[in-house]
Amino acid sequence: MKSETRKKLKMGYINADMTLKEVQKDYTQESVSNNPRPLGPYYTYNDRYLEIRGGMFENFRGILTWISLLVFLIPFHVFYIGLSVISELIDHESNDIVSDIVVLIYCIIVFIVSMYLIIRYFRYIYRFELFTIRHIRVRFNRVTRQVYIQRPKYCGGTVVFKWEHIMPSNFGESGSDMNGTNMVNLMTFHPYKTGFPVAHSVGIGKNTYNAQDYKDEWEFIRRYMEHGPDNLPKPRLSTHLPIPFHGLEGHIKPMIHAAKNAPTFWMYILLIPVFLILLPFYTVGYFISECLCWQPRWPKVIRQAGKKGKPIPKETTLSDYPPKVQQAILESRLEWGVRDEKTGKWVDYGNS
Missing domain, CATH: 1.10.287 (Helix Hairpins)
Structure with a gap:
């Protein structure tokens, strides 16, 4: 956001600072679960890379x-x-x-x-739901040790980051256990690690109310990248094509959760007609959204990444964006401060 826009909207900078300990840690080396599980949906899984659905608020798609x-x-x-x-x-x-x-x-x-x-x-x-990318995708390439995020151009476009720079945001050092929030698994690439002026974040997988699901899926991806697909459960692959019941699961889970937590029996009874009306409404809207979107191919350099003799994709830098966008990104860098937890002072890591 440009500084002039911030002034017009009377907005300051969001204090999204993290501690030095949090941003220095290599999260790819620490096991967080003894039960690695591929919750998905996964689109591709082989010895070279795995690909999972990205994005957030898929469970609201249709309205x-x-x-x-x-x-x-x-x-x-x-x-x-x-x-x-x-x-x-x-x-x-x-x-x-x-x-x-x-x-x-x-x-x-x-x-x-x-x-x-x-x-x-x-x-x-x-364009949140129509005439855009059908589903954001995130590809983890264990050969190049990179993470590729496919997004619409107006949302930053496709970006490339090092695997070692990834930070899980829903648990552990960089976050809190988000139990009961119905969120996807959030991953962040902080500017302290990447050198990019601002952080890039992406949600992967399904929404869940169970905090352990975040850890189990992250552990599955972490072990795949560090040790390969051996001794890991093989995920069931989903399709990019629009399917009438794709949106059913994402919409029915919050409704079931609401019913289970209904304070009284009569409230539970009142929720039944709401389900009968809203569930088909959401599901059909989700299907229409899928039909009116498309699934683009990855750039050739990413499709071939990890094959013998093929180049390694260049990591995303500020220079990859147009001058006006670069300026707007630089004006937003103050949102990503890092504080030394021992001294309480801001750390100058070239982002101020």
Whole structure:
């Protein structure tokens, strides 16, 4: 965010500082679970790399799809009315030409204005679920010892980081046990390690209410990267294609959780019709969202990474972005301070 925008919105810098001990630690060497489990969904798993779904709030997907489709109905509806009026005028079927011309002008104005507002402003809303990448993907390549995150260009694009720089954020030194939060497994690449002015974070896998799930899946990925796929359970692979029931699990779990924690029996009974209405609503919206998105290929250098004789992908740096974006990133670097827990002072690691 640019400093001018911060001033207009009267926003300061978020105090997201971490301790020196937290950012210096190599989290890839510490075991956090005796039960490594691939919760997924995983798209690819072989001796060279594994690939898991990234992103957050997949369990809410579907609401914005329906809202967006209703908004899109406005220009399409007036466009249809305008075509009907033009057809009547051409075929000389109109009884009141003046009224038809007024209606046609009205339709043209509403169509132009609504399309402008949708393209200029509403696209920042509907592109969360429509006309964008179907699912963000994260690829862990054990040969190159790198992590690749595939994102839309307007969200930073595809980035490359060292495996050793990854920091689990839901537990351990860099976070707290997020039990009962229904969050995905969060991973962070802090600027102290990467040299990038700001942190890059990504959520992987499914939402869960069980804090142990975070540790089990992280341990599965950690052992895969450090020791290979031997002695690890093989994950069930999912498909990139849109499937009508993909959204069912993500939406039904929060509802079941709400039912289990209902304070009274009557509240439990009242939740049943809500489930019967909302569950199909969410699931169908999720499926429509998948159908109206696409799954792009990785860049060639990432597809071939780890093969004999093929180049290793370059790690992401500030220079990979346009000048205006670089400036905005530099103006946000103050959010990522590091504090020495012994002295209580800020650590100057070239990011201030």
